[in-house]
Amino acid sequence: MKPKPQEKNRKASNHPTQHHWHEMNRKQRREMMRQIQSEDVSLEVVHPDAAGIDIGNEFHYVAVPPSRDSQPVRRFGCTTAELKAMAAWLKQCGICTVAMQSTGVYWVAVYDILEAAGLEVYLVNARDTKNLPGRKTDVQESQWLMKLHTYGLWRNSFRRSQEIRVMRTYWRQRNDLVQSAGRHIQRMQKALTQMNLQLANVLSDLSGTTGQAIIKAILAGERDPHKLAQFRDPRVKASEEQIAQSLEGNWQPDLLFVLKQEQAGYEFCQKQMAECDRQLQQYLQQREDRSQGAPLPEEKRKERLRKKKGNAPQFGLREGLFRMTGTDLTRIDGIDVMTATAIISEAGWDMSKWKTEDHFVSWLRLCPDKRISGNKIIGKGRLPTNNPISVALKMAASTLRLSKTYLGAQFRRLRTKLGAPVAIKAMAAKLARLPHAALRHEIHGPRSRLLPTQTPRITGPAAQVESRQPWIQSHPNTGRGLASRSFWGAPATALRWLYFSASVKR
Numbered sequence: 110m111k112p113k114p115q116e117k118n119r120k121a122s123n124h125p126t127q128h129h130w131h132e133m134n135r136k137q138r139r140e141m142m143r144q145i146q147s148e149d150v151s152l153e154v155v156h157p158d159a160a161g162i163d164i165g166n167e168f169h170y171v172a173v174p175p176s177r178d179s180q181p182v183r184r185f186g187c188t189t190a191e192l193k194a195m196a197a198w199l200k201q202c203g204i205c206t207v208a209m210q211s212t213g214v215y216w217v218a219v220y221d222i223l224e225a226a227g228l229e230v231y232l233v234n235a236r237d238t239k240n241l242p243g244r245k246t247d248v249q250e251s252q253w254l255m256k257l258h259t260y261g262l263w264r265n266s267f268r269r270s271q272e273i274r275v276m277r278t279y280w281r282q283r284n285d286l287v288q289s290a291g292r293h294i295q296r297m298q299k300a301l302t303q304m305n306l307q308l309a310n311v312l313s314d315l316s317g318t319t320g321q322a323i324i325k326a327i328l329a330g331e332r333d334p335h336k337l338a339q340f341r342d343p344r345v346k347a348s349e350e351q352i353a354q355s356l357e358g359n360w361q362p363d364l365l366f367v368l369k370q371e372q373a374g375y376e377f378c379q380k381q382m383a384e385c386d387r388q389l390q391q392y393l394q395q396r397e398d399r400s401q402g403a404p405l406p407e408e409k410r411k412e413r414l415r416k417k418k419g420n421a422p423q424f425g426l427r428e429g430l431f432r433m434t435g436t437d438l439t440r441i442d443g444i445d446v447m448t449a450t451a452i453i454s455e456a457g458w459d460m461s462k463w464k465t466e467d468h469f470v471s472w473l474r475l476c477p478d479k480r481i482s483g484n485k486i487i488g489k490g491r492l493p494t495n496n497p498i499s500v501a502l503k504m505a506a507s508t509l510r511l512s513k514t515y516l517g518a519q520f521r522r523l524r525t526k527l528g529a530p531v532a533i534k535a536m537a538a539k540l541a542r543l544p545h546a547a548l549r550h551e552i553h554g555p556r557s558r559l560l561p562t563q564t565p566r567i568t569g570p571a572a573q574v575e576s577r578q579p580w581i582q583s584h585p586n587t588g589r590g591l592a593s594r595s596f597w598g599a600p601a602t603a604l605r606w607l608y609f610s611a612s613v614k615r
Contacts, residue, residue, distance in 0.1 A: 129155065129261045129264075130261060130262045130263075130264065131264045152260045153260070153261075154259055154260065155259070155260055155261030156205075156206050156258055156259050156260075156261060157259065158203055158204050158205040158206065159174075159204070159205075159206050159207070159208065159255055159258045159259045160172060160173045160199055160202075160204045160206075160207045160208070160255055160258075161207070161208050161209070161250075161251045161252060161253065161254030161255030161256070161258060162207055162208070162209035162219065162251060162254065163209075163210070163247045163248075163250040163251040163254065164209050164210050164212040164215050164216045164219065165187075165212070165215065165247065166187070166213075166215060167186065167187060168184050168185065168186060168187070168247075169184070169185050169186075169187065169192075169195065169219060170182060170183075170184055170247040170248055170250070170251040171183050171184075171185060171195060171198075171199070171251060172248070172251035172252045172254070172255040173199070173202045173204060173255065174255070174259075177202040177203060177204070178198075178202050182248050182251060182252065183195075183198065187215070187218070189218070189222070192218060192219060192222045193222060193226075195219075195222075195223075196222055196223055196225075196226035196228065197226075199223070199226075199228060200226060200227075200228075204228065205228065205229060206228065206229040206230075206231060206258070207223055207228050207229070207230050207231065207258075208231040208233050208254045208255065208257075208258035208263050209230070209231070209232065209233065209254065210233055210234075210235045210238055210254070211232050211233065211234060211235060211266060212235060216232065220232065220268075231258060231263055231265045232265060232266040232268060233254065233258075233263045233264070233265075233266065234264070234266060237263070237264070238250075238253070238254060238263075267462055267472065269455075269456075269457050270457060270459075272396070272457075273453075273454065273455075273456075273457040273458075275392065276389070276392060276393075276453070276454045277454045277455060279385055279388055279389045279392065279454075280389070280450060280451070280454040281454075281497075282385055283382060283385040283386070283389070283422075284497075286378050286381050286382045286385065287378075287382065287420045289374075289378050290316075290375055290378035290379060290382070290420070293371045293372075293374045293375035293378065294315050294316055294371075294375060296367070296371045297315055297324065297368055297371045297372060297375070298315060300364045300365075300367045300368045300371065301315075301358075301368070303361070303364050304358045304359050304360060304361055304364050304365075305357075305358040305359055306355065306356055306358040307355040307358075308320065308323065308352075308355055308356070310355055311345075311347035311351050311352050311355050312345065312347070312352075316375070317342070318342045319340055319341055319342045319345050319352075322340035323337050323340050323352075323356070324368070324372055325372070326340060327365075327368070328365070328368065328369050328372060332360060334352075334353040334354070334356035334357050335349070335353045337352075337353070337356050338350070338352040338353040338356065382420070383423070386422045386423055386424055387424075389422065389426075389429075390422075390424045390425075390426075390429065393426075393429030393430070393432065393433055394429065396432070396433045397433075398432050399432070399433060399434060399435035399458070400431055400432050400435045401435065403435070405427070405428055405431050405437060406437055406440060408427075408439070413439075413445070421446065421447060426446050426450060427439055427446045427449075430446070430449055430450060430453060433453070433458065434453060434458040434548060435458075436458075436547050436548055438452065438453075438544050438547060438548075441540070441543045441544070441547070442509065442512055442514045442515075442516045442517070443505040443506065443508055443509045443512065443516055443540060444505050444540065444543075444544070445505070447501070448501045448502065448504070448505045449544075451497050451498055451500075451501040452498050452501070452502075452544050455496070455497050455498045456469075456498060458548055459548070460544075460545050460548045460549040461549065463545065466541075466542040466545045466546060469541060469542070469545045470538050470541050470542065473494070473496055473498055473499045473502070473538075473541055474492040474493075474494035474496065474499060475492075475494075475499055475502070475534060475537055475538040475541055476492070476538065477489065478490040478491060478492045498541070499537065502537035502540050502541055503533050503534065503537045505537070505540055506520060506532075506533045506534075506536035506537040506540055507533050509536060510524070516536075516539075516540075519536070519539070520532060520536045523535050523536060
Protein backbone atom coordinates (compact mmCIF):
# COMPACT_ATOMS: atom_id res chain seq x y z
CA MET A 110 0.00 0.00 0.00
CA LYS A 111 1.52 3.28 -1.12
CA PRO A 112 1.65 6.06 1.46
CA LYS A 113 -0.43 9.11 0.94
CA PRO A 114 1.27 12.28 -0.29
CA GLN A 115 0.84 13.93 3.10
CA GLU A 116 2.45 10.97 4.85
CA LYS A 117 5.27 11.01 2.33
CA ASN A 118 5.91 14.69 2.94
CA ARG A 119 5.79 14.13 6.68
CA LYS A 120 8.39 11.38 6.38
CA ALA A 121 10.59 13.64 4.30
CA SER A 122 10.37 16.36 6.92
CA ASN A 123 11.47 13.93 9.62
CA HIS A 124 14.53 12.86 7.65
CA PRO A 125 17.70 12.48 9.74
CA THR A 126 19.32 15.40 7.89
CA GLN A 127 18.17 17.54 10.78
CA HIS A 128 21.11 16.28 12.81
CA HIS A 129 24.60 17.71 12.68
CA TRP A 130 26.80 16.78 9.75
CA HIS A 131 29.34 14.91 11.88
CA GLU A 132 26.56 12.80 13.43
CA MET A 133 25.32 11.49 10.07
CA ASN A 134 26.37 8.30 8.38
CA ARG A 135 27.35 8.08 4.73
CA LYS A 136 23.82 7.40 3.49
CA GLN A 137 22.37 10.36 5.36
CA ARG A 138 25.09 12.66 4.06
CA ARG A 139 24.46 11.57 0.45
CA GLU A 140 20.77 12.26 0.91
CA MET A 141 21.52 15.69 2.30
CA MET A 142 23.80 16.51 -0.63
CA ARG A 143 21.03 15.45 -3.04
CA GLN A 144 18.66 17.87 -1.32
CA ILE A 145 21.23 20.66 -1.56
CA GLN A 146 21.71 20.04 -5.29
CA SER A 147 17.99 19.70 -6.05
CA GLU A 148 15.80 22.56 -7.23
CA ASP A 149 14.04 22.85 -3.88
CA VAL A 150 16.98 23.83 -1.70
CA SER A 151 15.88 23.61 1.91
CA LEU A 152 18.32 23.23 4.76
CA GLU A 153 17.17 23.14 8.33
CA VAL A 154 18.49 25.89 10.56
CA VAL A 155 20.37 24.23 13.40
CA HIS A 156 21.93 27.31 15.01
CA PRO A 157 19.62 30.30 14.43
CA ASP A 158 21.66 32.54 16.76
CA ALA A 159 25.02 31.98 15.02
CA ALA A 160 27.91 34.25 14.12
CA GLY A 161 31.16 33.82 12.23
CA ILE A 162 34.59 35.30 12.96
CA ASP A 163 37.48 35.51 10.52
CA ILE A 164 40.59 35.44 12.72
CA GLY A 165 43.54 37.63 11.81
CA ASN A 166 46.76 38.95 13.25
CA GLU A 167 45.68 42.59 13.66
CA PHE A 168 41.93 42.54 13.03
CA HIS A 169 39.01 40.13 13.41
CA TYR A 170 35.96 40.35 11.13
CA VAL A 171 32.71 39.32 12.81
CA ALA A 172 29.50 38.55 10.88
CA VAL A 173 26.01 38.20 12.36
CA PRO A 174 22.64 37.67 10.61
CA PRO A 175 21.50 40.83 8.77
CA SER A 176 18.33 40.99 10.86
CA ARG A 177 20.30 41.42 14.09
CA ASP A 178 22.10 44.68 13.32
CA SER A 179 22.14 47.43 10.72
CA GLN A 180 25.85 46.73 10.22
CA PRO A 181 26.00 42.91 10.17
CA VAL A 182 29.78 42.73 9.61
CA ARG A 183 32.13 44.60 11.89
CA ARG A 184 35.88 44.74 12.36
CA PHE A 185 37.48 44.53 15.79
CA GLY A 186 41.09 44.84 16.86
CA CYS A 187 43.14 42.30 18.79
CA THR A 188 43.50 44.14 22.09
CA THR A 189 41.73 42.83 25.15
CA ALA A 190 39.43 45.85 25.36
CA GLU A 191 38.30 45.42 21.74
CA LEU A 192 37.78 41.68 22.21
CA LYS A 193 35.55 42.37 25.20
CA ALA A 194 33.67 44.93 23.09
CA MET A 195 33.24 42.20 20.46
CA ALA A 196 31.76 39.83 23.05
CA ALA A 197 29.41 42.57 24.30
CA TRP A 198 28.24 43.34 20.74
CA LEU A 199 27.56 39.65 20.07
CA LYS A 200 25.54 39.37 23.26
CA GLN A 201 23.64 42.52 22.29
CA CYS A 202 22.76 40.95 18.93
CA GLY A 203 21.38 37.85 20.66
CA ILE A 204 24.17 35.54 19.47
CA CYS A 205 24.54 32.24 21.32
CA THR A 206 27.14 30.35 19.28
CA VAL A 207 30.16 31.48 17.26
CA ALA A 208 32.27 29.68 14.63
CA MET A 209 35.86 30.67 13.93
CA GLN A 210 38.95 29.20 12.33
CA SER A 211 41.89 27.78 14.25
CA THR A 212 44.40 30.22 12.71
CA GLY A 213 47.79 29.88 14.37
CA VAL A 214 47.54 30.93 18.01
CA TYR A 215 45.60 34.11 17.27
CA TRP A 216 42.31 32.39 18.10
CA VAL A 217 43.28 31.52 21.69
CA ALA A 218 42.58 34.92 23.23
CA VAL A 219 39.34 35.29 21.26
CA TYR A 220 38.20 31.84 22.35
CA ASP A 221 38.89 32.50 26.03
CA ILE A 222 37.11 35.85 26.12
CA LEU A 223 34.06 34.63 24.22
CA GLU A 224 33.86 31.51 26.37
CA ALA A 225 34.07 33.63 29.52
CA ALA A 226 31.20 35.76 28.17
CA GLY A 227 28.97 32.67 28.02
CA LEU A 228 29.06 32.06 24.26
CA GLU A 229 29.40 28.61 22.73
CA VAL A 230 32.49 28.69 20.53
CA TYR A 231 33.03 26.30 17.61
CA LEU A 232 36.68 25.97 16.72
CA VAL A 233 36.70 24.96 13.04
CA ASN A 234 39.57 23.36 11.17
CA ALA A 235 40.84 25.75 8.49
CA ARG A 236 41.16 22.80 6.09
CA ASP A 237 37.36 22.51 6.07
CA THR A 238 36.68 26.22 5.54
CA LYS A 239 39.01 27.07 2.68
CA ASN A 240 36.71 25.91 -0.15
CA LEU A 241 34.89 29.21 -0.56
CA PRO A 242 34.19 29.71 -4.30
CA GLY A 243 35.32 32.87 -6.02
CA ARG A 244 37.62 35.57 -4.74
CA LYS A 245 37.80 35.34 -0.98
CA THR A 246 37.90 38.38 1.31
CA ASP A 247 37.83 38.65 5.09
CA VAL A 248 34.22 39.86 5.02
CA GLN A 249 33.10 36.97 2.80
CA GLU A 250 35.01 34.51 4.96
CA SER A 251 33.22 35.61 8.14
CA GLN A 252 29.84 35.49 6.38
CA TRP A 253 30.62 32.03 4.97
CA LEU A 254 31.50 30.76 8.45
CA MET A 255 28.31 32.22 9.87
CA LYS A 256 26.15 30.82 7.07
CA LEU A 257 27.37 27.24 7.24
CA HIS A 258 27.39 27.27 11.02
CA THR A 259 23.73 28.29 10.94
CA TYR A 260 22.98 24.99 9.16
CA GLY A 261 25.19 22.98 11.50
CA LEU A 262 27.75 21.98 8.87
CA TRP A 263 30.89 22.70 10.91
CA ARG A 264 32.58 20.21 13.19
CA ASN A 265 33.81 21.47 16.51
CA SER A 266 37.45 20.73 17.27
CA PHE A 267 38.63 19.18 20.51
CA ARG A 268 40.05 21.58 23.07
CA ARG A 269 41.54 20.48 26.35
CA SER A 270 40.39 21.63 29.75
CA GLN A 271 42.26 24.36 31.58
CA GLU A 272 43.77 21.81 33.95
CA ILE A 273 45.34 19.87 31.09
CA ARG A 274 46.39 22.99 29.17
CA VAL A 275 48.50 24.18 32.11
CA MET A 276 50.23 20.83 32.36
CA ARG A 277 50.77 20.77 28.59
CA THR A 278 52.45 24.19 28.75
CA TYR A 279 54.94 23.01 31.37
CA TRP A 280 55.66 19.75 29.55
CA ARG A 281 56.12 21.34 26.14
CA GLN A 282 58.45 23.95 27.60
CA ARG A 283 60.50 21.20 29.17
CA ASN A 284 60.70 19.28 25.87
CA ASP A 285 61.87 22.43 24.09
CA LEU A 286 64.63 22.81 26.69
CA VAL A 287 65.68 19.17 26.19
CA GLN A 288 65.98 19.76 22.45
CA SER A 289 67.93 22.97 23.00
CA ALA A 290 70.33 21.16 25.34
CA GLY A 291 70.84 18.50 22.68
CA ARG A 292 71.71 21.14 20.09
CA HIS A 293 74.29 22.63 22.46
CA ILE A 294 75.87 19.19 22.90
CA GLN A 295 76.08 18.76 19.13
CA ARG A 296 77.82 22.11 18.70
CA MET A 297 80.26 21.22 21.48
CA GLN A 298 81.03 17.97 19.70
CA LYS A 299 81.61 19.87 16.46
CA ALA A 300 84.04 22.28 18.14
CA LEU A 301 85.98 19.41 19.72
CA THR A 302 86.19 17.57 16.39
CA GLN A 303 87.51 20.70 14.65
CA MET A 304 90.27 20.82 17.28
CA ASN A 305 90.90 17.09 16.63
CA LEU A 306 89.85 16.09 20.14
CA GLN A 307 88.30 12.69 19.41
CA LEU A 308 86.26 12.29 22.57
CA ALA A 309 83.40 10.83 20.55
CA ASN A 310 85.53 7.71 19.89
CA VAL A 311 85.95 6.92 23.59
CA LEU A 312 82.85 8.47 25.19
CA SER A 313 79.30 7.77 24.07
CA ASP A 314 77.86 10.97 25.53
CA LEU A 315 79.43 14.33 26.29
CA SER A 316 76.67 15.12 28.77
CA GLY A 317 77.79 12.28 31.04
CA THR A 318 79.92 12.53 34.15
CA THR A 319 83.27 12.01 32.40
CA GLY A 320 82.49 14.23 29.42
CA GLN A 321 81.32 17.16 31.52
CA ALA A 322 84.29 16.89 33.89
CA ILE A 323 86.78 16.92 30.99
CA ILE A 324 85.10 19.87 29.23
CA LYS A 325 85.00 21.93 32.43
CA ALA A 326 88.68 21.20 33.02
CA ILE A 327 89.52 22.25 29.45
CA LEU A 328 87.63 25.52 29.89
CA ALA A 329 89.49 26.06 33.20
CA GLY A 330 92.80 26.00 31.30
CA GLU A 331 93.96 22.38 31.60
CA ARG A 332 95.69 21.09 28.46
CA ASP A 333 97.62 18.02 29.68
CA PRO A 334 95.89 14.94 28.12
CA HIS A 335 96.91 12.62 30.97
CA LYS A 336 95.52 14.95 33.65
CA LEU A 337 92.33 15.32 31.67
CA ALA A 338 92.07 11.52 31.35
CA GLN A 339 92.14 11.20 35.15
CA PHE A 340 88.56 12.49 35.23
CA ARG A 341 87.50 9.13 33.76
CA ASP A 342 84.57 7.50 35.54
CA PRO A 343 85.15 3.83 36.47
CA ARG A 344 82.09 2.83 34.41
CA VAL A 345 83.70 4.06 31.16
CA LYS A 346 84.95 1.14 29.07
CA ALA A 347 87.86 3.06 27.53
CA SER A 348 91.07 3.20 29.56
CA GLU A 349 92.81 6.36 30.70
CA GLU A 350 95.50 5.83 28.08
CA GLN A 351 92.94 5.69 25.28
CA ILE A 352 91.22 8.83 26.57
CA ALA A 353 94.58 10.63 26.82
CA GLN A 354 95.43 9.77 23.22
CA SER A 355 92.07 11.14 22.02
CA LEU A 356 92.69 14.44 23.87
CA GLU A 357 95.82 15.36 21.92
CA GLY A 358 94.62 18.09 19.59
CA ASN A 359 95.05 21.59 18.24
CA TRP A 360 93.89 24.12 20.83
CA GLN A 361 92.44 27.02 18.84
CA PRO A 362 91.25 30.11 20.75
CA ASP A 363 88.20 30.73 18.56
CA LEU A 364 86.96 27.15 18.92
CA LEU A 365 87.60 27.23 22.65
CA PHE A 366 85.42 30.34 22.79
CA VAL A 367 82.64 28.45 20.95
CA LEU A 368 83.06 25.53 23.35
CA LYS A 369 82.72 27.89 26.32
CA GLN A 370 79.58 29.50 24.90
CA GLU A 371 77.91 26.17 24.16
CA GLN A 372 78.80 24.76 27.57
CA ALA A 373 77.24 27.81 29.23
CA GLY A 374 74.13 27.37 27.08
CA TYR A 375 73.90 23.68 28.01
CA GLU A 376 74.19 24.43 31.72
CA PHE A 377 71.54 27.12 31.41
CA CYS A 378 69.15 24.64 29.75
CA GLN A 379 69.78 22.15 32.54
CA LYS A 380 68.98 24.80 35.13
CA GLN A 381 65.78 25.74 33.30
CA MET A 382 64.77 22.07 33.08
CA ALA A 383 65.20 21.71 36.84
CA GLU A 384 62.96 24.75 37.34
CA CYS A 385 60.33 23.19 35.04
CA ASP A 386 60.52 19.98 37.06
CA ARG A 387 59.88 21.84 40.30
CA GLN A 388 56.96 23.72 38.78
CA LEU A 389 55.46 20.55 37.31
CA GLN A 390 55.87 18.66 40.57
CA GLN A 391 54.16 21.44 42.49
CA TYR A 392 51.31 21.55 39.97
CA LEU A 393 50.73 17.78 40.10
CA GLN A 394 50.63 17.86 43.89
CA GLN A 395 47.88 20.48 43.79
CA ARG A 396 45.61 18.41 41.51
CA GLU A 397 42.67 16.39 42.71
CA ASP A 398 43.57 12.91 43.94
CA ARG A 399 41.69 10.50 41.68
CA SER A 400 43.47 7.37 42.91
CA GLN A 401 40.99 7.10 45.81
CA GLY A 402 43.69 5.75 48.09
CA ALA A 403 44.75 2.92 45.74
CA PRO A 404 48.44 2.02 46.10
CA LEU A 405 50.81 2.60 43.22
CA PRO A 406 51.93 -0.76 41.73
CA GLU A 407 55.56 -1.52 42.44
CA GLU A 408 57.81 -1.54 39.39
CA LYS A 409 59.54 -4.93 39.19
CA ARG A 410 60.60 -5.06 35.54
CA LYS A 411 64.36 -5.16 35.42
CA GLU A 412 64.63 -3.33 32.10
CA ARG A 413 62.70 -0.39 33.57
CA LEU A 414 64.77 -0.35 36.75
CA ARG A 415 68.06 -0.48 34.84
CA LYS A 416 67.04 2.10 32.28
CA LYS A 417 69.21 5.22 32.21
CA LYS A 418 67.29 8.28 33.35
CA GLY A 419 68.93 10.74 30.94
CA ASN A 420 66.72 13.80 30.65
CA ALA A 421 63.86 12.25 32.64
CA PRO A 422 62.45 14.40 35.47
CA GLN A 423 64.27 14.04 38.76
CA PHE A 424 61.12 13.65 40.85
CA GLY A 425 58.36 11.07 41.25
CA LEU A 426 56.55 11.82 37.99
CA ARG A 427 55.00 8.35 37.90
CA GLU A 428 53.45 8.89 41.34
CA GLY A 429 52.12 12.29 40.31
CA LEU A 430 50.48 10.90 37.17
CA PHE A 431 48.91 8.04 39.10
CA ARG A 432 47.53 10.48 41.66
CA MET A 433 46.13 12.72 38.93
CA THR A 434 44.53 10.03 36.75
CA GLY A 435 43.97 7.07 39.07
CA THR A 436 45.63 4.80 36.48
CA ASP A 437 49.23 3.68 36.01
CA LEU A 438 49.80 3.77 32.26
CA THR A 439 53.40 2.59 32.68
CA ARG A 440 52.05 -0.92 33.31
CA ILE A 441 51.51 -1.13 29.55
CA ASP A 442 54.50 -2.65 27.77
CA GLY A 443 56.40 -0.07 25.73
CA ILE A 444 54.90 2.96 27.50
CA ASP A 445 57.28 4.51 30.00
CA VAL A 446 56.69 7.52 32.23
CA MET A 447 57.75 10.00 29.53
CA THR A 448 55.27 8.56 27.01
CA ALA A 449 52.52 8.46 29.63
CA THR A 450 53.15 12.12 30.46
CA ALA A 451 52.95 13.05 26.78
CA ILE A 452 49.58 11.28 26.49
CA ILE A 453 48.06 12.86 29.58
CA SER A 454 49.43 16.36 28.93
CA GLU A 455 48.10 16.39 25.36
CA ALA A 456 44.84 14.44 25.60
CA GLY A 457 43.99 14.58 29.30
CA TRP A 458 42.74 11.83 31.58
CA ASP A 459 39.08 12.02 30.52
CA MET A 460 38.76 9.86 27.42
CA SER A 461 35.00 10.31 27.17
CA LYS A 462 35.69 13.02 24.58
CA TRP A 463 36.17 10.17 22.10
CA LYS A 464 33.32 7.71 21.75
CA THR A 465 35.47 4.69 20.93
CA GLU A 466 39.10 3.72 20.64
CA ASP A 467 38.83 4.07 16.87
CA HIS A 468 37.86 7.73 17.22
CA PHE A 469 40.94 8.31 19.38
CA VAL A 470 43.22 6.58 16.87
CA SER A 471 41.68 8.64 14.06
CA TRP A 472 42.25 11.86 16.02
CA LEU A 473 45.91 10.89 16.33
CA ARG A 474 45.97 10.30 12.53
CA LEU A 475 47.34 6.80 13.04
CA CYS A 476 44.53 5.14 11.09
CA PRO A 477 44.93 4.07 7.43
CA ASP A 478 43.91 6.58 4.76
CA LYS A 479 41.94 4.52 2.27
CA ARG A 480 39.90 6.13 -0.50
CA ILE A 481 36.82 4.01 -1.19
CA SER A 482 34.43 4.34 -4.09
CA GLY A 483 31.80 1.78 -5.02
CA ASN A 484 32.86 -0.41 -2.08
CA LYS A 485 36.32 -0.68 -3.64
CA ILE A 486 39.61 0.72 -2.43
CA ILE A 487 40.76 3.01 -5.23
CA GLY A 488 43.80 4.41 -3.46
CA LYS A 489 45.78 4.62 -0.26
CA GLY A 490 47.47 7.67 1.15
CA ARG A 491 49.47 8.79 4.16
CA LEU A 492 48.27 10.91 7.05
CA PRO A 493 51.25 13.02 8.18
CA THR A 494 50.99 14.38 11.68
CA ASN A 495 53.11 16.15 14.25
CA ASN A 496 50.86 15.31 17.19
CA PRO A 497 53.16 14.81 20.21
CA ILE A 498 51.17 11.75 21.27
CA SER A 499 51.62 10.14 17.85
CA VAL A 500 55.34 10.85 17.90
CA ALA A 501 55.70 9.43 21.43
CA LEU A 502 53.69 6.31 20.56
CA LYS A 503 55.76 5.66 17.45
CA MET A 504 58.93 5.86 19.52
CA ALA A 505 57.36 3.53 22.09
CA ALA A 506 56.38 1.10 19.33
CA SER A 507 59.93 0.98 17.99
CA THR A 508 61.22 -0.09 21.44
CA LEU A 509 59.10 -3.25 21.33
CA ARG A 510 61.50 -4.91 18.90
CA LEU A 511 63.31 -6.75 21.68
CA SER A 512 60.38 -7.07 24.07
CA LYS A 513 59.57 -10.61 25.19
CA THR A 514 55.88 -9.87 25.61
CA TYR A 515 52.82 -10.29 23.44
CA LEU A 516 53.19 -6.76 22.10
CA GLY A 517 56.79 -7.45 21.16
CA ALA A 518 55.85 -10.63 19.31
CA GLN A 519 53.08 -8.83 17.47
CA PHE A 520 55.40 -5.98 16.45
CA ARG A 521 57.99 -8.42 15.11
CA ARG A 522 55.28 -10.20 13.12
CA LEU A 523 54.07 -6.90 11.64
CA ARG A 524 57.62 -5.81 10.85
CA THR A 525 58.29 -9.04 8.96
CA LYS A 526 55.04 -8.73 7.03
CA LEU A 527 54.81 -4.98 6.37
CA GLY A 528 58.28 -3.56 6.90
CA ALA A 529 59.59 -1.42 9.73
CA PRO A 530 57.96 2.00 8.91
CA VAL A 531 54.46 0.63 8.38
CA ALA A 532 54.79 -1.75 11.34
CA ILE A 533 55.79 1.09 13.68
CA LYS A 534 52.74 3.11 12.71
CA ALA A 535 50.43 0.09 12.99
CA MET A 536 51.85 -0.79 16.39
CA ALA A 537 51.50 2.81 17.53
CA ALA A 538 47.81 2.61 16.62
CA LYS A 539 47.47 -0.52 18.74
CA LEU A 540 49.29 1.12 21.63
CA ALA A 541 46.98 4.14 21.40
CA ARG A 542 43.98 1.94 22.18
CA LEU A 543 45.40 0.78 25.50
CA PRO A 544 45.62 4.17 27.31
CA HIS A 545 42.20 5.06 25.95
CA ALA A 546 40.68 1.87 27.36
CA ALA A 547 42.58 2.16 30.65
CA LEU A 548 41.68 5.81 31.30
CA ARG A 549 38.12 5.51 30.07
CA HIS A 550 37.31 2.56 32.33
CA GLU A 551 39.40 3.67 35.31
CA ILE A 552 37.87 7.14 35.74
CA HIS A 553 35.27 6.03 38.26
CA GLY A 554 37.03 2.95 39.62
CA PRO A 555 40.82 3.08 39.84
CA ARG A 556 42.67 -0.18 40.18
CA SER A 557 46.24 -1.00 41.07
CA ARG A 558 46.69 -3.24 38.00
CA LEU A 559 45.91 -2.73 34.34
CA LEU A 560 43.50 -5.60 33.85
CA PRO A 561 42.37 -6.97 30.47
CA THR A 562 38.72 -6.31 31.42
CA GLN A 563 39.30 -2.62 30.75
CA THR A 564 38.87 -3.16 27.00
CA PRO A 565 35.24 -2.70 25.96
CA ARG A 566 35.46 -5.71 23.62
CA ILE A 567 34.97 -8.25 26.44
CA THR A 568 31.49 -8.11 27.91
CA GLY A 569 29.02 -10.44 29.56
CA PRO A 570 29.82 -13.50 31.71
CA ALA A 571 33.33 -13.85 30.31
CA ALA A 572 34.24 -10.38 31.58
CA GLN A 573 32.87 -11.27 35.03
CA VAL A 574 35.03 -14.40 35.12
CA GLU A 575 38.09 -12.34 34.20
CA SER A 576 37.34 -9.66 36.81
CA ARG A 577 37.16 -12.36 39.49
CA GLN A 578 40.30 -14.14 38.30
CA PRO A 579 42.56 -11.54 36.69
CA TRP A 580 45.90 -13.13 37.49
CA ILE A 581 47.64 -16.39 36.68
CA GLN A 582 51.24 -17.33 37.23
CA SER A 583 52.40 -18.24 33.73
CA HIS A 584 51.36 -19.25 30.26
CA PRO A 585 52.21 -22.82 29.15
CA ASN A 586 53.88 -21.67 25.90
CA THR A 587 55.92 -18.71 27.09
CA GLY A 588 56.23 -19.20 30.84
CA ARG A 589 55.40 -15.52 31.39
CA GLY A 590 52.56 -14.27 33.53
CA LEU A 591 49.51 -12.56 32.14
CA ALA A 592 50.55 -9.41 33.95
CA SER A 593 53.16 -8.79 31.28
CA ARG A 594 50.59 -9.07 28.47
CA SER A 595 48.78 -5.80 28.23
CA PHE A 596 47.08 -6.14 24.85
CA TRP A 597 44.43 -8.78 24.22
CA GLY A 598 43.78 -8.54 20.53
CA ALA A 599 40.57 -9.87 19.04
CA PRO A 600 37.64 -11.05 21.19
CA ALA A 601 38.28 -14.71 20.31
CA THR A 602 41.85 -14.51 21.60
CA ALA A 603 40.71 -12.78 24.76
CA LEU A 604 38.06 -15.43 25.43
CA ARG A 605 40.63 -18.19 25.02
CA TRP A 606 42.82 -16.48 27.62
CA LEU A 607 39.83 -16.11 29.94
CA TYR A 608 39.01 -19.81 29.59
CA PHE A 609 42.60 -20.77 30.30
CA SER A 610 42.70 -18.47 33.35
CA ALA A 611 39.53 -20.02 34.78
CA SER A 612 40.75 -23.59 34.13
CA VAL A 613 44.11 -22.95 35.83
CA LYS A 614 42.42 -21.50 38.93
CA ARG A 615 40.08 -24.48 39.14
